Amino acid sequence: MxxxxxxxxxxxxxxxxxxxxxxxxxxxxxxxxxxxxxxxxxxxxxxxxxxxxxxxxxxxxxxxxxxxxxxxxxxxxxxxxxxxxxxxxxxxxxxxxxxxxxxxxxxxxxxxxxxxxxxxxxxxxxxxxxRSLPRFNQVKAWLDAGKIGAVRHVSWGYSRPPSERALSGEYDWHTDPQISGGGHFVDLACHGLDLFIYLLGDISAAKGIATNQQGLYPAEDAVAACWIFDSGITGSGHWNFGAGASCDDVIITGSAGSIHFSVFGSGPFVLETAAGVERADISNPENIQYFHIENMxxxxxxxxxxxxxGQDGQKASWVMDQILSGYYPPTTAI
CATH class of the missing domain: 3.40.50.720 (NAD(P)-binding Rossmann-like Domain)
Incomplete structure (x- = not known):
């Protein structure tokens, strides 16, 4: 000190x-x-x-x-x-x-x-x-308590329209692979992939397809992927940054129920089992990194x-490298 x-x-x-x-x-x-x-x-x-x-x-x-x-x-x-x-x-x-x-x-x-x-x-x-937000730790609590039985699969669908910045041709470092490492997929998908690793364990293999559908910038703007966790749980996702409407839907499917939520939205988390439907509506703090900083x-x-x-944070980067390996030159594996 x-x-x-x-x-x-x-x-x-x-x-x-x-x-x-x-x-x-x-x-x-x-x-x-x-x-x-x-x-x-x-x-x-x-x-x-x-x-x-x-x-x-x-x-x-x-x-x-x-x-x-x-x-x-x-x-x-x-x-x-x-x-x-x-x-x-x-x-x-x-x-x-x-x-x-x-x-x-x-x-x-x-x-x-x-x-x-x-x-x-x-x-x-x-x-x-x-990882430090009470909202997502409610999901972890449900999973740890076995509320949906054995977890089988997690899926995430994310899409949004192109930004005005992209449509106008204005430079945006988020879509400059030399500065960002990729496009909006790298900037945003890392949050969800890291969250899934936190909730469900390490990912042992991942594959993906990435392309540029709009030609607005050099980075990828559409990605589809699948992966498997060390535990055998499977995962899949698709991300598109040229859609007509926005969506952000995650479903964790288990042998006895499912959990539905959004990675970036503020709506309630929904637990569905044979016993019925349970909702958890937990707000974020004014400064969203407050609990992260408190934990540091x-x-x-x-x-x-x-x-x-650090050893936790590098895992999402490795998964994204695997997903984007066909679009960008491969990097040295961990």
């Missing part, structure tokens, strides 16, 4: 939109945590962010933030293309690190990051915050194991 208050002082690299409400304010709301420094190359936006969020220090250099002796932990909130670079620097400084999802451009880069933190006292987390602080205090450590 480097400060007298006993709080963990966090520094954010990349204080963009994702940190405005989802995460940034929660770093100072969680007991034992404080947002102490932020970094952004655009000085005007950097100073404005620091002022609005009452952040004591701000830097235009990531290296300066990382090596600030009063910064205990670093949250990397930049696009995935720079995650590896910054994570290796944080590891070299032996400071705790939380990386935005997906963990890196591919599983090979994830492995490099894991190796860099191996044997160090610094802890590595990945911002798969759904508790992990650092030795009170629990955080549900999304």
């Amino acid at each position: 480097r400060n007298n208050s006993g709080d963990i002082n966090w520094g954010i690299i990349g204080c963009g939109n994702v940190t405005e409400v989802k995460s940034g304010p929660a770093f100072s709301k969680v007991p034992g945590s404080r947002l102490y420094a932020v970094m952004r190359r655009d000085r005007e936006k950097l100073i404005d962010y620091a002022r609005r969020h009452s952040v004591p220090k701000y830097y235009e250099s990531a290296e300066a933030l990382i090596h600030d002796p009063e910064v205990d932990a670093v949250y990397i909130a930049t696009p995935p293309g720079s995650h590896r670079q910054y994570a290796l620097q944080v590891a070299s400084a032996n400071k705790h690190c939380c990386i935005e999802k997906p963990m890196a451009l591919n599983a090979s880069e994830c492995r490099e990051i894991l190796d860099a933190f191996a044997g160090k006292s610094a802890q590595l987390f990945v911002a798969y915050y759904r 602080i508790q992990h650092l205090r030795g009170n629990l194991r955080h549900p999304s450590l």
Whole structure:
């Protein structure tokens, strides 16, 4: 600990939109945590962010933030293309690190990051915050209690219309594979795939087909996949970013019932069994990463194991690599 208050002082690299409400304010709301420094190359936006969020220090250099002796932990909130670079620097400084999802451009880069933190006292987390949300832990509780019997299959269908940005031809790093690792599939599907691994165990094999149906950008815009968990549970999914309407439907099918929910929506979770239908309507916190950050602080205090450590976060990247292997050149396997 480097400060007298006993709080963990966090520094954010990349204080963009994702940190405005989802995460940034929660770093100072969680007991034992404080947002102490932020970094952004655009000085005007950097100073404005620091002022609005009452952040004591701000830097235009990531290296300066990382090596600030009063910064205990670093949250990397930049696009995935720079995650590896910054994570290796944080590891070299032996400071705790939380990386935005997906963990890196591919599983090979994830492995490099894991190796860099191996044997160090610094802890590595990945911002798969759904693992810490009460909403999804209700699903886990139903599964752990055997409410639907033996789980047989999980399916996820996700679609949405193309964005105005895509239709206008405006550049979007989310669909630049060199920056994002793929398209909207990589940005969004990683949340659900990681959640399924959390709920149902590790995935041992995955296959997929990806294509570009609209020609609006170089990344894939339509994906279909299937996979199998170590336990023998099967899974399937399809994602389309050029549909006429939006949908986000997950069904976990068991030998004695099913669970229905949405990965990104806020509607109730529905449990259907022979005994009837049960609904759980659990709201998210104002700052959706609050419980994720709270769990990081508790992990650092030795009170629990955080549900999304580095070795957990790399698993979804490996699955996506397998699904997209026919669309992008393969990367080194884990």
